Amino acid sequence: MEMTCPCCKNGDTYEGIGDPCTFHCRTCAHVWRNATLPTAYYGCCTGRNDNLPDLEKKYTDRLKGIVRYLRPGQRILEIGCAEGAFGAQVKQQLALTYVGIEPSPDAEIATSRLDRVHRIPARELDLAPFDLVLAFHVLEHIEDIASEISHWRRLCKPNARLIVEVPHRSGNPLLNNDRHQEHLHQFSLASLAILLDHAGLSIIEASTGHFESTVYCDSLRIIAQLEATSEQNRKELLSRFAACLAGPFVIYGVGGDFRNYVEPLLGELPVAALCDSSAKQQGKVIGQHRVSAYDPAALAKLPILIASTRHAGEIRKSLLAQGVMQQAIVSLDQIYG
Ligand SMILES: [Zn+2]
Numbered sequence: 001m002e003m004t005c006p007c008c009k010n011g012d013t014y015e016g017i018g019d020p021c022t023f024h025c026r027t028c029a030h031v032w033r034n035a036t037l038p039t040a041y042y043g044c045c046t047g048r049n050d051n052l053p054d055l056e057k058k059y060t061d062r063l064k065g066i067v068r069y070l071r072p073g074q075r076i077l078e079i080g081c082a083e084g085a086f087g088a089q090v091k092q093q094l095a096l097t098y099v100g101i102e103p104s105p106d107a108e109i110a111t112s113r114l115d116r117v118h119r120i121p122a123r124e125l126d127l128a129p130f131d132l133v134l135a136f137h138v139l140e141h142i143e144d145i146a147s148e149i150s151h152w153r154r155l156c157k158p159n160a161r162l163i164v165e166v167p168h169r170s171g172n173p174l175l176n177n178d179r180h181q182e183h184l185h186q187f188s189l190a191s192l193a194i195l196l197d198h199a200g201l202s203i204i205e206a207s208t209g210h211f212e213s214t215v216y217c218d219s220l221r222i223i224a225q226l227e228a229t230s231e232q233n234r235k236e237l238l239s240r241f242a243a244c245l246a247g248p249f250v251i252y253g254v255g256g257d258f259r260n261y262v263e264p265l266l267g268e269l270p271v272a273a274l275c276d277s278s279a280k281q282q283g284k285v286i287g288q289h290r291v292s293a294y295d296p297a298a299l300a301k302l303p304i305l306i307a308s309t310r311h312a313g314e315i316r317k318s319l320l321a322q323g324v325m326q327q328a329i330v331s332l333d334q335i336y337g
Contacts, residue, residue, distance in 0.1 A: 005028060020035070078136075122148065207220075237335070274289040300324070
C-alpha cells in the first residue's frame with residue numbers, strides 16, 4: 001500500500017514489519033499507524049496524570065522550559081491539560097489567565113485549578129488568540145496532525161510561542177515501535193519540525209531528553225512561533241531603528257552590511273548623511289545622498305549608525321577620537337541583536 005507521509009508529504013514510504021502495522025517515511029523518519037480511536041475513547045478516561053509517579057520531575061522540567069516566555073497578564077492555552085496540575089503551578093509563578101482543553105472527565109478537577117477548561121477539541125474552539133499555546137504529549141494521539149496543527153496555529157497571537165512536546169522516536173532504543181495504543185504517531189526531530197514548518201511556524205528551539213515518564217524519559221520538545229511576513233519584519237525593524245536612533249542620523253559605512261541590512265529601508269529612515277572613510281565609496285550616490293567623508297564640524301550633533309560589523313571597532317575608535325560622544329554611536333548589533 002502506498003502512503004504519503006503526514007509530516008513531509010513525501011511518498012517515499014514503506015510498511016514496517018510486525019504488529020502493529022506501521023508506515024515509515026524515508027525522508028523525515030516519521031512513523032505512523034493508520035488507526036483511529038473511537039470518538040468517545042478519551043471521554044471515558046480518568047486520572048490521566050495526577051496519580052502518576054515522578055509527576056514533580058515532569059512538571060519541573062516543563063516549567064524550566066517555559067518560564068522564560070511567561071509574562072504577567074498573559075493568556076495561556078494548554079491543550080490536553082489533564083487535571084490542570086501543571087497549569088496550577090504556572091499560575092503560582094505569575095498573575096495570568098490559564099485556559100485548558102481536556103476531553104476526559106479530568107476536566108472537572110482542572111476546572112477548579114485553572115481559569116477555564118473546555119471539553120471540546122481545539123478545532124471547535126472559537127476563542128481570542130493566546131500568548132502561549134502548550135501541548136505536552138498530545139500530538140502523537142491525534143490522527144490528522146496537519147489539520148490539528150493548523151487549529152493550534154489559529155489560536156496563537158502573532159508573537160505567541162507554541163510549545164509542542166512528544167515522545168522522541170529514537171529516544172527509546174529498547175522499543176522498535178511504540179505500541180501504546182493511543183500513540184498513532186512516532187515523531188523524529190525532522191518530522192515534527194517539518195510538520196510545524198509546513199503549517200507556517202518558525203522553529204525557535206528544539207531539544208530532546210525531556211522527562212514525561214520512566215518509559216518516555218527522552219521526549220522531544222519544539223518551541224515555535226508564527227512565521228513573520230516580510231511586512232511584519234519591516235515594521236519591526238523600523239521600530240527598532242526608531243528606538244535606537246531618534247530623529248535624523250548619520251550612517252557610517254556603505255559596504256556590504258549597509259547594502260544588506262540598511263539600504264532596503266533607506267527611503268523610510270530619517271537619514272541625514274551617508275559617510276565612509278574609503279575613497280572608493282566617497283562620491284557614490286545612494287538614494288538621495290552622496291557618500292562623503294565624515295565631517296565632525298557639520299554632523300557633530302547627529303547620532304551615528306555604524307553600518308559595518310567588520311569595521312565597527314575601528315570606526316567607533318575613530319569617531320571617539322574626533323570628539324563624538326559614546327552614547328551617540330549605535331551599531332548594527334543593537335538593532336538586529
Ligand atoms: Zn516524511
